[in-house]
Amino acid sequence: MKNKKNIYTLISIALVILFLLLANSFFDSYQIRILNLCAIYVVLGLSMNLINGFTGLFSLGHAGFMAVGAYTTAILTMPIAAKEANYFMTPLVSPLNNMVWPFLPALIMGGLLSAVAAFIIGAPALRLKGDYLAIATLGFGEIIRILITNAQSLTNGALGLKSIPNTTNIWWSFGIAAATTVIMILLINSSYGRAFKAIREDEIAAENMGINLFKHKMLAFVIGAFFAGIGGGLLGNLLGTVDPNMFKFTLTFNILFVIVLGGMGSITGTIISAFIVTISMEVLRFLDAPINLGFITIPGITGMRMVVYSLLLIIVIIYFRQGLMGTREFSWDSVIALIKKAPFKKGGAK
Amino acid sequence: MLKIKDLVVAYGGIEALKGISLEVNENKIITLVGANGAGKSTTLRSIVGLVKPKQGSIEFEGKNLLSIQTKDLVRMGITLVPEGRRVFANLTVLENLKLGAFYRKDEKEIKKDMDWVYELFPRLKERTWQTAGTLSGGEQQMLAIGRALMSKPKLLMMDEPSLGLAPIIVKELFEIIKGIHKQGVTILLIEQNANAALHIADQGYIMETGRITLTGTGRELLVNEDVKKAYLGESVHK
Numbered sequence: 041m042k043n044k045k046n047i048y049t050l051i052s053i054a055l056v057i058l059f060l061l062l063a064n065s066f067f068d069s070y071q072i073r074i075l076n077l078c079a080i081y082v083v084l085g086l087s088m089n090l091i092n093g094f095t096g097l098f099s100l101g102h103a104g105f106m107a108v109g110a111y112t113t114a115i116l117t118m119p120i121a122a123k124e125a126n127y128f129m130t131p132l133v134s135p136l137n138n139m140v141w142p143f144l145p146a147l148i149m150g151g152l153l154s155a156v157a158a159f160i161i162g163a164p165a166l167r168l169k170g171d172y173l174a175i176a177t178l179g180f181g182e183i184i185r186i187l188i189t190n191a192q193s194l195t196n197g198a199l200g201l202k203s204i205p206n207t208t209n210i211w212w213s214f215g216i217a218a219a220t221t222v223i224m225i226l227l228i229n230s231s232y233g234r235a236f237k238a239i240r241e242d243e244i245a246a247e248n249m250g251i252n253l254f255k256h257k258m259l260a261f262v263i264g265a266f267f268a269g270i271g272g273g274l275l276g277n278l279l280g281t282v283d284p285n286m287f288k289f290t291l292t293f294n295i296l297f298v299i300v301l302g303g304m305g306s307i308t309g310t311i312i313s314a315f316i317v318t319i320s321m322e323v324l325r326f327l328d329a330p331i332n333l334g335f336i337t338i339p340g341i342t343g344m345r346m347v348v349y350s351l352l353l354i355i356v357i358i359y360f361r362q363g364l365m366g367t368r369e370f371s372w373d374s375v376i377a378l379i380k381k382a383p384f385k386k387g388g389a390k
Numbered sequence: 391m392l393k394i395k396d397l398v399v400a401y402g403g404i405e406a407l408k409g410i411s412l413e414v415n416e417n418k419i420i421t422l423v424g425a426n427g428a429g430k431s432t433t434l435r436s437i438v439g440l441v442k443p444k445q446g447s448i449e450f451e452g453k454n455l456l457s458i459q460t461k462d463l464v465r466m467g468i469t470l471v472p473e474g475r476r477v478f479a480n481l482t483v484l485e486n487l488k489l490g491a492f493y494r495k496d497e498k499e500i501k502k503d504m505d506w507v508y509e510l511f512p513r514l515k516e517r518t519w520q521t522a523g524t525l526s527g528g529e530q531q532m533l534a535i536g537r538a539l540m541s542k543p544k545l546l547m548m549d550e551p552s553l554g555l556a557p558i559i560v561k562e563l564f565e566i567i568k569g570i571h572k573q574g575v576t577i578l579l580i581e582q583n584a585n586a587a588l589h590i591a592d593q594g595y596i597m598e599t600g601r602i603t604l605t606g607t608g609r610e611l612l613v614n615e616d617v618k619k620a621y622l623g624e625s626v627h628k
Contacts, residue, residue, distance in 0.1 A: 244440070
């Protein structure tokens with residue numbers, strides 16, 4: 041049975057790779073961009089789910105961590121000529137102005153710096169609980185954004201960065217999404233993962249079991265921020281441009297929606313809903329255009345899409361509070377059970 | 391084993407404990423009985439370090455407990471079954487038990503203790519894969535005790551294990567507590583159910599509004615006129 045499941049898993053991985061190969065050669069650049077965004081949202085969603093879903097820390101500083109990662113990666117990977125063109129107001133500080141790193145080390149550096157930022161903010165903030173932690177981390181995200189806006193010689197301030205190399209492609213984004221997923225699964229199933237969940241469930245009982253609350257909260261926070269930084273780096277080098285206004289609270293909110301829809305505390309749910317949310321954001325674009333309903337014609341209102349999107353969010357929160365998956369995870373057993381159940385439904389009596 | 395001396399705990403200006411002294415000897419069942427607000431839970435909370443006492447000392451095997459953090463107590467062999475069970479509701483029974491053994495690294499011994507817990511509570515074994523939140527109150531209490539046993543405690547402290555359970559389950563539970571004690575675990579039992587607690591206790595302490603008013607063996611206290619009046623009801627032991 042175990043063998044069979046391994047074969048299923050291998051076949052699915054092969055199918056995904058095949059799909060990506062086909063997509064890479066037959067999809068247009070708009071569709072490929074959406075696929076990339078899906079994978080990046082998987083990374084971001086998983087990193088936030090580790091903090092909010094598994095450890096139960098209500099943190100809203102994700103945009104800040106992403107900004108650190110995106111800027112670090114962008115500055116490290118930009119060619120020297122592009123740097124000179126970008127920093128025409130104030131030149132970039134040395135040695136950064138003469139430094140060009142390959143993509144992977146730059147990404148990891150972005151993740152690491154973001155983790156360092158999380159450590160610094162976590163030391164005071166993780167003593168807070170619930171809403172207070174949310175407010176503190178939200179404030180931190182804004183601080184990062186303001187710092188970036190004002191550190192002209194480092195980040196080019198409000199002008200943002202343009203002509204960042206578009207290194208992120210399907211293989212990078214899906215490769216890193218897959219790696220993040222595997223690392224998260226291993227982490228959640230380890231004794232650290234159990235400790236995270238115990239802290240989420242009941243802090244007093246967890247402490248009585250000998251779990252060091254602060255250490256484990258910090259660990260989840262720092263690891264979450266590391267992957268948020270990597271996700272931010274992927275995003276920056278996908279879009280080719282970053283500016284401080286990208287990293288407003290609404291970005292955190294988008295990721296929060298992904299994990300709430302997927303189910304707080306479910307890796308499977310996050311992956312599924314990252315795709316649903318990213319694709320539906322694009323599909324709903326027709327709402328911004330004029331709509332002819334036959335008896336009435338609605339003129340094109342930009343922003344209509346966001347209204348519908350918000351309504352969907354309200355519906356989800358009222359009727360599907362557990363999200364798609366709750367805290368459940370994908371397993372072949374449940375899929376097989378589902379398939380086996382189907383014929384009986386059709387056949388009727390049994 | 392555990393020695394408490396002149397312990398005073400105050401919440402703001404109000405003294406919840408007004409200088410209590412008690413002793414828990416190895417391999418005994420000690421029970422602390424009292425009405426609501428007598429200071430039973432406060433005593434436990436100060437042992438595990440959740441509240442800081444104003445004065446007094448708490449020693450465990452000669453070591454000062456006041457300077458030790460809650461999370462390190464379990465390594466010293468003290469485990470608390472908290473009031474209201476506090477099982478990890480969204481985790482499975484198995485995960486709950488594994489968390490009990492969180493600080494331990496000896497896989498073989500853990501496995502042995504897991505079997506022991508399942509032997510004590512066969513009901514838990516049937517429900518290994520169920521989440522703890524779906525268990526009944528009695529089963530959750532069993533799980534809370536089982537989880538505590540997984541940490542291999544020398545001293546097991548229980549805060550009102552009979553709370554909200556049907557009399558028949560309480561009886562079963564106290565039989566199991568006796569069984570655990572036979573395995574060499576010292577037990578400090580905090581109870582409002584004086585009758586059940588005093589029946590299994592080697593030594594009992596009666597608490598009233600922050601003081602210990604009576605001590606004696608369980609048998610002595612059961613027949614004591616004052617205790618009967620206050621906790622047992624006159625007619626119980628005619």
